[in-house]
Amino acid sequence: MSSKARDAEWYLSILNAINDLILVKGDRSKLLWANRAFLEYYGMTNQELQDIIDAPHSDPDDTVQYVKDDHYVFSSGRMLDIASEPVTNSQGETAYFHTIKNAIFNDGGKVERTVGVSRRISDDQVIQHSAIERSERKSSLNELRTLVRHLPSAVAMLDVKQRFLCLSQQWSQLLGYTGDDLTESFFEDYFASQLPIQTTLEAVLSDGVAKTIESISILTPEQESIIGTVHIHPWFFPDGAVGGAILLIHDITQLKQSEYQLKRANEELMQFNYRVSHDLVAPLKSIKGLVHICQEELYSNPEMIESIHHKMIASVDSLSSLVNELFNLAKADIQCDDNELIEMSEFINSLLILHQEAMDESRIHLHLDISVSEILGNRSRIRQIIDNLLSNAIKYYDKKESERSIWITIKRESANILIRVCDNGLGIDESIHDTAFDMFVRGSAQYSGSGLGLYLVRKHIENMGGEYHIQSFKKNTVVEVSFPVRE
Amino acid sequence: MKTIRSVLIVDDNQADIEIASYFLNKNGNVRNLLVAEDGKEALSLFEQFQSSCVTLNGKFPPRVILLDINMPKLNGFEFLERYAELNLDFNQPVVILMLTSSEFVGDIEKADNNPLVQGYITKPFSREKAIEICEKFGE
Structure with missing residues (x-):
């Protein structure tokens, strides 16, 4: 050997x-x-x-x-x-x-x-003393485990080596774990990639001080991302030594989404306030300037006064239109959704009567394709949607076009009602492709409106749980909205 | 009174264009008045000048720009950004004055902090403003 x-x-x-x-x-x-x-x-x-x-x-x-x-x-x-x-x-x-x-x-x-x-x-005395200590330790550990197991939150209890001592049902649910009992299994082996908290966990176990990770992205087995706050608290033996850590996860995905929506709403409101203040004041300032011109020219050049007069009227109309749109906008958000059965033929005719004169003046031909005889919906919202889309199509016709046309289609497409308004007018500039439905967006200086028309359509459609988009932007502008059929 | 060779009004509002034009013609001393209906159109004039020296029979480049803020396609501040990128160098510097209905503090500060902007005029444009501009920037 x-x-x-x-x-x-x-x-x-x-x-x-x-x-x-x-x-x-x-x-x-x-x-x-x-x-x-x-x-x-x-x-x-x-x-x-x-x-x-x-x-x-x-x-x-x-x-x-x-x-x-x-x-x-x-x-x-x-x-x-x-x-x-x-x-x-x-x-x-x-x-x-x-x-x-x-x-x-x-x-x-x-x-x-x-x-x-x-x-x-x-030594019997030592044995007796140790037995008592052991019993106390087991008892406090057991109480802690029982508490953790029954908490209505995603909680896990680990020992100092990061093995599971117990975990709550919510933990398994939140992280999508459906496997065997994890007691005495290592945290790292099961959740390290989903819950990247290793460094912080080790720090807590080392220095015995609780830490919180405010916002962490947690991946579920279905590859969905949730946002959570993770609290890591040390737990201690009766002798004061760190026994392990308790992990508590709060799912704040909903909260974060709400925060984001609130932030967006605030930004929208700030922009709205700015634009409304400006757009209410601007026509008045124009009128003031025109009045000054009138003062200068009243006696020396009365012919000029008539032209100035028309411009003043235009400014007043612009202001009046804005106030009206603002009023409609306010109603769009707060009005109740009382649904009624709308007979489409009579409904469309009553709408078109209001625009007939403008269409005749601009020599616009209207083509209707309505294959739905009745719609169950909010009459006021649907009326404003069609009215605004038609109004835009009429207003922004192309003077150079000899065959001016507007096509309105209303039909059922699976579970939705589709309203399509198409025209061969001035088109919508590509610079506002993505923002056409935002507030105060106008296509060009030729667009004399408030920039709230399509925004109002959007508000109504959003309230009805529908969708909206613009299909093309040059000739043959096509605006489509759809909303769920109500039975 | 001093003369300004050319003024470019950048505004989408016809009434405001008419008011500024009226007082510049009547009470100022401006040889040429140019109009662009939004920032994009105004920028295009400068781009044409840069690429092919388009001077519009000597009217371009302007001595003074009266620039509105709230316009479609390209607003006043967006125009200033894009204009600065062109990095144009003229024999006589172009004076840019904001002409706007906005009395919003944020807009005033933003204009104040922009090195290209040399003044902020709140609408309506007036006789007094026309005279002041010609005296200050004319020859």
């Missing part, structure tokens, strides 16, 4: 002759080797030693303590003298041992294993 092999066997025989329990562990309390005394105490074979950490009757609450102690030695490299610790054997009998655990370093000075040597305590 080689001297190297003889040396190994020689040392092994010494370790196996010792009556104290000797246990060697790696990181995460992974069992690497135990001496004969250990195997005999637990009634374990070598094979079983490979498979399990503790004997079948081992108390998992005691494991929490072992793990904590192993973690201390492994992470600090320091010796730990445990005056008394419970160890339960294969028959379920618990005895108390004085244990010393120490670190084993590699050549680089890094801890790569720990070794623990445990001697059975025979």
Whole structure:
């Protein structure tokens, strides 16, 4: 036998002759080797030693303590003298041992294993005292676990090695976990990629100070992203040592969405306030300027006054139109959705009568394609939608076009009513492709309106749960809106 | 009174264009009046000048620009941004004055902070303003 092999066997025989329990562990309390005394105490074979950490009757609450102690030695490299610790054997009998655990370093000075040597305590007083301590610890740990298990929130309790001690049902639901019981499984193995909190968790376990991650993106197994706030609180043993951490997740996705919507609404409101103030004042200032001109020219150039007069009227009309649109806008948001059965033929005719004169004046031909005889809906909203779209199409005809036309289509498309208004007028500039339905957006200086027409259409459609878009922008502008059929 | 060779009015409101034109013609001393109905049209004039020296029979570039803020396609501030990017260098600097209905503090500050803008006039344009501009920027 080689001297190297003889040396190994020689040392092994010494370790196996010792009556104290000797246990060697790696990181995460992974069992690497135990001496004969250990195997005999637990009634374990070598094979079983490979498979399990503790004997079948081992108390998992005691494991929490072992793990904590192993973690201390492994992470600090320091010796730990445990005056008394419970160890339960294969028959379920618990005895108390004085244990010393120490670190084993590699050549680089890094801890790569720990070794623990445990001697059975025979002093009855010590045993009694230890039993009481153990009972208190188990009791407080049990209470904590029970609490966590039943909390109506996504909560998980970990030991100092980041193994699950228990978790709430909400936790599994939130993170979409449907597998086996996770007790004594490592957090990192199951949720590290979904919940990237490793650095913060380690910091809490190390310094015993709670931390919160305010806003973190959490991926569910269905690849949906939710936003959560994660609170990481340390929990402590009666002796004050950190026992592990409690993780609490608040799903704030809804809150974030509401915040975003509120921010957008505020921005819209600010813009609205700015534009309304400006657009209400602008025509008045124009009128004032025109009045000044009138004062200058009243006697010397009365012909000019008539032209100025028309411009004043135009400014007044512009102001009046804006006020009217603002009023309609206010109503769009607050009006109740009383639905009624609208007979389409009569409805459209009554609408067209109001625009007939303008269409005749501009020599615009109207083509109707209405294949729905009745619609159940809000008469006022539908009326304003068609009225605004038609009004735009009439207003912005192309003077250079000899065959001026507007096409109105109203039909049912699966579960929706579709209203399409098409014209061969001036078109909509590509610079406002994405913003045509925003407030105060006008196509060009040739558009004398308030810029609220399409915005009003949008408001109505949004309130009706529908959709809107513009299909083309040059010749043959097509504006389409649709809303769900009500039965 | 001093003379300004050319003034460009950039405004989408016909009434305001007429008011400014009237007082510049009557009480100012402006040889040429140019009009652009929004920022995009105004920018296009400068781009044409840059690429092919289009001077519109000597009327362009203008000495003074009266620039509205709220216009479709390209508003006044957007025009200033794009104009600055052109990096044009004229023999005689172009004076840009905002002419707007807006008395919003934010707009006034924004104009004040823009190095291209040399004045902020609130509408309506007037006889007094026409005289002041010609005296200050005319020859």
